Amino acid sequence: MNKMRAVVLHQTKDLDYLKLDTVPIPEPAPGEVRVRIKAAALNHRDVWIVQGLYANIQLPVILGSDGAGVVDQVGKGVDPSWIGKAVMINPSLNWGRNPRAQGRDYRILGMPDNGTHAEWITIAVNQVVPKPDYLSFAEAAAIPLAGLTGYRALFTQGRLTAGETVLLTGIGGGVAALMLKMALAAGARVVVTSSSDEKIKKAVNSGAFGGANYREDGWVNHLQKLTAPQGIDLIVDSAGGDSFADLIQLINPGGRIVFFGATAGNPSRLDLRRIFWKQITLQGTTMGTEQDFYEMIRLFDTHKIKPIVDTTIPLENYRSAYERMLKGEQFGKIVLTMEDQ
Numbered sequence: 001m002n003k004m005r006a007v008v009l010h011q012t013k014d015l016d017y018l019k020l021d022t023v024p025i026p027e028p029a030p031g032e033v034r035v036r037i038k039a040a041a042l043n044h045r046d047v048w049i050v051q052g053l054y055a056n057i058q059l060p061v062i063l064g065s066d067g068a069g070v071v072d073q074v075g076k077g078v079d080p081s082w083i084g085k086a087v088m089i090n091p092s093l094n095w096g097r098n099p100r101a102q103g104r105d106y107r108i109l110g111m112p113d114n115g116t117h118a119e120w121i122t123i124a125v126n127q128v129v130p131k132p133d134y135l136s137f138a139e140a141a142a143i144p145l146a147g148l149t150g151y152r153a154l155f156t157q158g159r160l161t162a163g164e165t166v167l168l169t170g171i172g173g174g175v176a177a178l179m180l181k182m183a184l185a186a187g188a189r190v191v192v193t194s195s196s197d198e199k200i201k202k203a204v205n206s207g208a209f210g211g212a213n214y215r216e217d218g219w220v221n222h223l224q225k226l227t228a229p230q231g232i233d234l235i236v237d238s239a240g241g242d243s244f245a246d247l248i249q250l251i252n253p254g255g256r257i258v259f260f261g262a263t264a265g266n267p268s269r270l271d272l273r274r275i276f277w278k279q280i281t282l283q284g285t286t287m288g289t290e291q292d293f294y295e296m297i298r299l300f301d302t303h304k305i306k307p308i309v310d311t312t313i314p315l316e317n318y319r320s321a322y323e324r325m326l327k328g329e330q331f332g333k334i335v336l337t338m339e340d341q
């Protein structure tokens with residue numbers, strides 16, 4: 001038996017070109033381990049790629065950036081004691097030497113490199129870390145890409161400290177839901193926005209101070225009243241679009257806005273005068289370094305943080321997982337499972 005099942009994208013357009021194929025099980029090259037994947041999560045990136053809305057798409061490819069499983073083989077030069085270890089995969093490949101920004105050879109696992117929506121993967125040994133015991137495989141798979149992006153956004157770039165107030169926009173998103181847990185663990189006061197009152201309620205039940213529905217008129221005013229007199233020290237956003245201008249209104253003088261996505265597109269207007277007069281820092285961020293990844297796992301392990309798993313769906317039903325992501329119905333991560341957990 002040297003074949004495995006894998007979710008392979010053959011052509012960009014829609015889910016009809018995403019197939020569950022039978023392909024050879026990969027062999028680990030020198031310096032690599034082979035991981036028998038037990039669970040793999042979806043990210044918005046996967047559906048952008050399916051729709052052709054991503055730069056430099058190379059096909060065919062096995063999608064998926066997030067995974068957790070058990071090492072079952074090692075390549076030449078890798079310590080054989082890795083075999084049998086439960087691991088999580090760091091999807092941030094070839095960051096390079098400068099911790100401030102990734103280098104030219106930087107890649108995200110799951111295009112162009114074959115990703116985790118498969119039964120096995122081979123990957124460089126420095127891209128895996130032991131899975132903390134308190135996490136199930138599904139929970140561990142829900143963390144890497146979103147946890148790394150969120151950790152760097154909140155702490156490395158956003159410099160969030162205990163007692164500060166942070167606004168997380170679009171709390172239904174995979175990264176935002178993990179940031180909620182990390183920011184609370186760090187002792188921050190968290191407020192949120194969402195298109196759904198139900199999701200705001202869930203966030204409050206998880207420890208958020210409050211929130212506002214960005215689809216309703218007056219949401220900016222509502223958040224200002226809610227957070228007064230301290231206001232908002234840090235905003236982490238991945239929606240962009242025209243409401244980015246509202247964030248500039250909302251942030252405290254001297255505050256920071258960190259952003260890593262543009263789900264709603266580019267803002268059509270930005271008030272530069274307001275930005276410089278308020279002495280606001282606008283900081284872009286993407287994924288993170290190996291050190292960010294280790295620090296993120298340490299934060300999770302120290303506080304025994306559990307990610308919010310929206311649903312677990314068997315690999316063979318991958319299409320319903322992708323459809324759920326496309327429709328934005330989730331609260332937390334959608335996870336594919338390869339075996340009984």
Ligand SMILES: NC(=O)c1ccc[n+]([C@@H]2O[C@H](COP(=O)([O-])OP(=O)(O)OC[C@H]3O[C@@H](n4cnc5c(N)ncnc54)[C@H](OP(=O)(O)O)[C@@H]3O)[C@@H](O)[C@H]2O)c1
Pocket residue numbers: 043044045145146149169170171172173174175176193194195196199214238239241243260261262263264285286287325328
């Ligand atoms: N640069 C990076 O390294 C990096 C890494 C990860 C993700 N990203 C990007 O970040 C974005 C989010 O990723 P994700 O995986 O968390 O996606 P996701 O799970 O699909 O979350 C998307 C969420 O965005 C929120 N949203 C949509 N339109 C909004 C708007 N106009 N205002 C405020 N919130 C809005 C919605 O929240 P509600 O349901 O609460 O309304 C939605 O659930 C995507 O654009 C993704 O490509 C970038």
